[in-house]
Amino acid sequence: MNLTAVVAQFLVSFSIQQNLISIQNVLKETQPGELVIFPEGSVSGYSDDLAFLDEIDLCELETALDHLKTEARCRKISLWVGACYQKDGHWFNAAWGFNPDGQSYVYHKINLATHERGTFTAGTDLPVFKINMPNGVVTLGVQLCRELRFPEQWGWLARNGAQVILHLNNAIGKLHERTIWQSHLVSRAAETQRFVISANNVASEQTSPTVAIAPNGQVLSELPSDQPTFMRVNLDLSQVSNWYLNQCRTDIVEICATRRMTNANL
Numbered sequence: 013m014n015l016t017a018v019v020a021q022f023l024v025s026f027s028i029q030q031n032l033i034s035i036q037n038v039l040k041e042t043q044p045g046e047l048v049i050f051p052e053g054s055v056s057g058y059s060d061d062l063a064f065l066d067e068i069d070l071c072e073l074e075t076a077l078d079h080l081k082t083e084a085r086c087r088k089i090s091l092w093v094g095a096c097y098q099k100d101g102h103w104f105n106a107a108w109g110f111n112p113d114g115q116s117y118v119y120h121k122i123n124l125a126t127h128e129r130g131t132f133t134a135g136t137d138l139p140v141f142k143i144n145m146p147n148g149v150v151t152l153g154v155q156l157c158r159e160l161r162f163p164e165q166w167g168w169l170a171r172n173g174a175q176v177i178l179h180l181n182n183a184i185g186k187l188h189e190r191t192i193w194q195s196h197l198v199s200r201a202a203e204t205q206r207f208v209i210s211a212n213n214v215a216s217e218q219t220s221p222t223v224a225i226a227p228n229g230q231v232l233s234e235l236p237s238d239q240p241t242f243m244r245v246n247l248d249l250s251q252v253s254n255w256y257l258n259q260c261r262t263d264i265v266e267i268c269a270t271r272r273m274t275n276a277n278l
Contacts, residue, residue, distance in 0.1 A: 013148050013249045015176070017207075018048045020242035021222040021235055023214045024182065026057040026064055028076050035080070035093065038242050044088035044112075045146040046244075051211045051222075052094035052105070052157050052182035055080070058213075062131050070098055077108060084110035090143045094156070094180045102133040107154045107180045109141060117141045119154040123162055138165060138269075140174045150249070153177040153206075160196045160210075160220075163203060164267055167257070170204035171267065175252045177201075179210035183219035190237075193220035202229030205253040214240050227251045 018041075022034040031054060042048055052058055055076050056068055073095060084091040091110045096103060105128060109117035120135025121128075141152045153169030153176070160166075160179060169177055177200065183193065197220070201208040205227040212222045218237035224245040226232050233243045260266075 013150075015145065015147070015150055015247045015249060016043070016046045017176070017209050017224060017245045017247055018042055018046050018242055019209055019211050019222055019224055019233075019235070019245065020048070020050050021211055021214050022050075022054075022240040024051055024054055024057055026059075026067060028055060028057070028069070028072050031055055031057065032076055032079070034240065036083075039083055039087060039089075039091075041242070042087055042089050047090045047092075047143075047145075047150070047176070047209075049092045049178050049180065049209055049211045050094065051213050052107070052180040053096055054093045054180070055095040055108075056097065058094070058096065058182045060127055062127065065096060065103060065131070068096065073097060080108075081110040081114070081116055085112060085114045088112040088146070090145065090150075092154070092178055092180065094182070096132075103131055104135070105132050105156060107156060107178070109143075109152070109154070111143055112146075113144050119156070121156040121159065123159045123165065125158050138168050140169060140172050151175050155179050157181050157183055160193065160200060163200060166200045166204055166206075168267055168269065170206050170254075171257060174206060175249050176207040176209060176247060177204070179208060181210055181212040181220055184213050184215035185217050186219040187217040189219050190221065194223065197223060198225055198229045198231070201225040201227060203256065205251075205256060207247050207249075207252070209245075214238060227253060
């Protein structure tokens with residue numbers, strides 16, 4: 013099965029309406045059956061200075077997410093965006109998925125950055141999401157930003173069926189770490205033998221590239237760091253394999269879950 017991924021980056025702002033315009037400009041270029049991914053916080057905005065949360069209009073945010081859900085259904089795409097939102101008095105840093113059949117999904121970041129702790133509530137599950145696409149069912153895993161540093165999470169997603177792992181990112185300002193972050197992404201793809209698709213915020217000093225990586229670790233395509241643009245990448249899912257995962261010495265080292273994994277349908 014082949015799947016086309018559209019990976020987009022733009023200058024994420026603190027204006028929900030401006031972010032929607034940027035997202036909409038990309039959506040106009042999509043085709044039915046495509047997987048479309050945007051950066052962390054791409055709807056709500058994002059910053060290391062969490063004071064921006066006080067300025068989020070939660071009603072406006074909900075309306076924007078509902079609009080994107082409708083867009084995904086009408087355009088027959090699987091659309092993934094980032095949004096910080098509040099539920100029952102708790103803030104979450106989340107990835108939102110909207111399916112062509114109208115279903116919605118959410119992943120709550122489980123491994124929060126140091127500056128996020130005490131403000132955001134950490135997620136408690138590493139779900140995989142089965143997406144009904146025109147050519148068949150695709151199983152996705154999702155990670156956010158600094159979670160690329162925790163390979164056990166990526167391995168867990170792969171062992172539970174993820175064929176493509178989406179990485180919604182908003183890491184800028186540390187250009188000297190770019191090669192490190194890209195190396196992590198290549199390793200996550202090669203060690204799990206999964207496609208890794210990472211979308212980051214636009215900046216001349218991107219800490220990590222917007223990039224698509226094949227299951228063998230080959231970089232398929234990469235965007236220039238300072239240009240609001242997108243790329244279209246073909247994913248041949250027959251390349252996904254458990255060859256290395258099945259060779260793990262589970263008699264010595266084994267990844268175990270203390271909580272039952274759920275498929276977080278909303």
